[in-house]
Amino acid sequence: MKRFLTYATGTALFAALPSFAQEVKTYPAPGEIVAAAKVEEWRAIAPSDLLVMDLAPDAAGKPRRVVIQLMPAPFSQGWIGNIRKLATAHWWDGTAIVRVQDNYVTQWGDPTEKKPLPEGLVVVPESEYLTAFKSGSIVRRWEEGMIKPAVTEVPRFGGNIYPQGPRILDAFAQSYSFTNGIPLAVSTHRVTTDKAITVAPDKIWPTHCYGMVGVGRNLSPDTGTGAELYTVIGHAPRHLDRNIALVGRIIEGMEHMSSLPRGTGALGFYEKDEERVPILSVRLGHEAQDVAAFEYLSTESKSFAAYADARANRRDPFFISPAGGADICNIPVPVRRKPSK
């Protein structure tokens, strides 16, 4: 069992783990908090919001299915409308994975670049990369601050690095939050009244975390149609935020995208036809065969807040120094297949 303990509490996000050290006060690992979440804290993902991509089987003949959750309104709806049309037209059937660049992206689309697009696709303006702040739910979360530093805990050495407790810190924006299962960067502006100067959310946009799906484009003002897509397979390339549209994230089968051989051409493009994994079909969830039921942990739930806090302040037995913070991509929104009972 020795090796299995190594990192045990650092990882398994979605599995309940046993408590190792019952003689000392223990804190639940993030995965334990998720496993203990109430049934009503989970939100069903509508099959019509899934994009189901079946790749050619692997060398051993094993099927490879990748399931993408498309983002809800108000984010990127122009591109997502195009993607729905492309899927309904079976446009991706017979296309392929064209590029795998290490620590960056896996990209798919039409290798010939000559396949005619279906009619009725819209051209989405660059302004749609950002969304003006509106939702009450987001402001509540943002004001409450989901993540609190472990100020009551003294790490075994090294001191608490957040005595004054920055709670939600982002190197690429002024803050971050979550809404309806989506990780969001938040820009702010100052509001001055007679009584106080406060900071209020201004613009919000989804973030390039691991497994997020975005829309390939050419130089500005092109914004891409949605026919060429990519997913992040390395450290979050957050510099792409507000520069490319994000349309969803991979919720199952990510390993089929991340473990592909890296392309040897410029930017990781494959150079030979036979290197490209063929795409057999891409369908919306309600038009695909044998699609599992998925649900995500509501980002507005108490369990999600506790989970985010635990991700930022690891105090489960493996850890000796909780960080006192986390970047947004270190708090992946939990997703699971709906339990069958």
Added chain:
Amino acid sequence: MKRFLTYATGTALFAALPSFAQEVKTYPAPGEIVAAAKVEEWRAIAPSDLLVMDLAPDAAGKPRRVVIQLMPAPFSQGWIGNIRKLATAHWWDGTAIVRVQDNYVTQWGDPTEKKPLPEGLVVVPESEYLTAFKSGSIVRRWEEGMIKPAVTEVPRFGGNIYPQGPRILDAFAQSYSFTNGIPLAVSTHRVTTDKAITVAPDKIWPTHCYGMVGVGRNLSPDTGTGAELYTVIGHAPRHLDRNIALVGRIIEGMEHMSSLPRGTGALGFYEKDEERVPILSVRLGHEAQDVAAFEYLSTESKSFAAYADARANRRDPFFISPAGGADICNIPVPVRRKPSK
């Protein structure tokens, strides 16, 4: 060429790229800055600071070599001393890659857990996860602030999100810096004098970025010997900082670690012997065959400062909104094979 332009300036870190839009003012991409760095800004990596791991060839019979740069003093030297002994004893020959967990780590060592370790390995205390701040070079960098926001630029929309210019922001520590090619998190304390209250560096520690190599361990107070190692193959798991020793980073052959099939056991461990990629040999660079000469861009050089600034403020033609910041793992230290001429 259409597809090749997509992301062109978002990626190729180490290649010179042509300027696309000569009619408008252009800014160099990070890779162009690196390509233009002066010969004297590059630092040779001593062969004795390399760990060269030869895996069994891939299914097509192609050799797979992974080259690790061991960290310089004062970081993790106890574990690195153990690793030198293990390599000199040829201890890893015949071991294997035992675990590949998606968006987390690839780990290698002895699958039987019964192979006797060489004599003379030291037990390193947990206090060695951190280093007290000393170096003048680091404080200079830290005080100057390597990264400046693009305040003189107005993005085409969305406004500049850093009008007051936070320069070096880290969600997991109070600041970050680089020294001798190593990415470092920095904690700080306040210094009060008659004239001012300033903030000074306190402790420093290396960070869990993509490709960094760390030492597997069991529950505290175990700190690991160095016989079981892992590398980061996904988004930086910075919560492991100050909780596990980091000893180096992969500078060539990373794709052989990141593109392996994910393990299907708990935490990504392989379940069957035949799934494990055998390790043929691990040698220190000066004891290995046919080792290339490597060099890294001095993190104290002007070109590195310009590169870091460009990573945080992408203004090359693909980008319409520079982020105004970057996390430390989005500024990978450039490494190259020493040019032959």
